[in-house]
Amino acid sequence: xxxxxxxxxxxxxxxxxxxxxxxxxxxxxxxxxxxxxxxxxxxxxxxxxxxxxxxxxxxxxxxxxxxxxxxxxxxxxxxxxxxxxxxxxxxxxxxxxxxxxxxxxxxxxxxxxxxxxxxxxxxxxxxxxxxxxxxxxxxxxxxxxxxxxxxxxxxxxxxxxxxxxxxxxxxxxxxxxxxxxxxxxxxxxxxxxxxxxxxxxxxxxxxxxxxxxxxxxxxxxxxxxxxxxxxxxxxxxxxxxxxxxxxxxxxxxxxxxxxxxxxxxxxxx
Numbered sequence: 001x002x003x004x005x006x007x008x009x010x011x012x013x014x015x016x017x018x019x020x021x022x023x024x025x026x027x028x029x030x031x032x033x034x035x036x037x038x039x040x041x042x043x044x045x046x047x048x049x050x051x052x053x054x055x056x057x058x059x060x061x062x063x064x065x066x067x068x069x070x071x072x073x074x075x076x077x078x079x080x081x082x083x084x085x086x087x088x089x090x091x092x093x094x095x096x097x098x099x100x101x102x103x104x105x106x107x108x109x110x111x112x113x114x115x116x117x118x119x120x121x122x123x124x125x126x127x128x129x130x131x132x133x134x135x136x137x138x139x140x141x142x143x144x145x146x147x148x149x150x151x152x153x154x155x156x157x158x159x160x161x162x163x164x165x166x167x168x169x170x171x172x173x174x175x176x177x178x179x180x181x182x183x184x185x186x187x188x189x190x191x192x193x194x195x196x197x198x199x200x201x202x203x204x205x206x207x208x209x210x211x212x213x214x215x216x217x218x219x220x221x222x223x224x225x226x227x228x229x230x231x232x233x234x235x236x237x238x239x240x241x242x243x244x245x246x247x248x249x250x251x252x253x254x255x256x257x258x259x260x261x262x263x264x265x266x267x268x269x
Contacts, residue, residue: 006059006093008103008125011081013061017074021060021120026095029055029129029269052129052269062120075115082108091127098134099268103127129269133157136266139166147260150182150248153239157266160238162213164263169197169206169256177256183236184245192256195219196229210235213265239264 004020005013013020032049063074088102105111107124114121140151155161167179175193195208196219205219210233217233239245247262 004094006091008082008091008105009085009089016078016081017063018078019062019064021062024059024093024095025057027055027057029053054126054128056124056126058125059123060120061123063115064119071119075112078115079108079112082111088128091125096131099131100134100137101127101131130159130267131269133266133268136161136264139164139261139263141259141261143259144252144255144257147249147257148252150246151262152244152246153262153264154244155239155241155264155266157268158241159267159269160240161264161266162238163236163265164212165210165236166261166263167208167210168258168260169204169208170258171204171206173197173204173254173256177254178251179249179253179257180251181236181247182250183239183247184243186237187250188234188236189251190233194231194233196231205229212236212238 004024006020007013029052032051032053034047034049035044036047037044063071063078082105085105088104090100091103092100103125104127105123106126107122111121111123136157140153142151165181169192173192175198176191178189178191180187180189190208195217197205197208205221207220207223208217209220210217212235215235217231217235219229219231249257249260
């Protein structure tokens with residue numbers, strides 16, 4: 001295989017017989033800001049809105065007959081592969097080795113029309129600002145012993161990482177129990193009452209997650225996410241670029257915590 005390729009959802013472009021015309025641009029997210037002109041003041045004020053914008057990008061494609069597969073068959077295969085996808089989907093390409101992002105295809109109807117008329121079309125996407133290192137999307141699993149020793153990780157990507165923490169509680173714990181989490185210089189005590197852990201009949205919410213990117217914490221009765229209760233808690237800090245960060249449990253009162261995992265989510269523009 002040679003040349004440019006991409007993967008959208010679970011499907012590689014070359015598996016659909018897609019040829020990407022030309023050399024695509026390597027797009028980068030832009031900071032969301034405003035330049036404000038103030039009467040009587042020289043120059044403009046820069047107002048930072050504290051976020052990066054989505055990136056719009058396009059890929060010009062053609063479908064060619066190869067072997068026993070006709071162009072018509074390949075068009076149907078492409079439409080079937082993309083038509084049922086809802087919301088953001090994983091996106092990878094050959095220009096970003098070992099990275100992935102999340103994108104939405106915004107013009108499927110136009111693609112369907114142009115492919116059937118011309119055998120070529122332009123796929124238009126909107127993607128989230130960051131590319132994520134695949135290794136940083138694999139959870140670091142710590143059992144009851146290793147979480148007390150902890151792990152030291154280093155962010156080698158230029159953007160601060162916003163990790164996902166998951167905690168599994170031992171069953172039958174009281175809301176007065178707690179654990180203390182250290183992330184670098186950050187140390188915080190998490191009482192189970194504040195995480196909305198409770199026992200309701202035979203059901204307990206033993207699975208706690210803290211999503212630093214989406215700024216939310218939740219408690220669940222199962223790992224799959226049913227009976228979710230959202231709670232306002234203090235989240236751990238971002239993982240700074242170029243810094244070694246030690247993460248561990250410094251206190252596990254009444255053995256309330258069984259295990260934990262950290263998904264660093266290393267990222268770059």
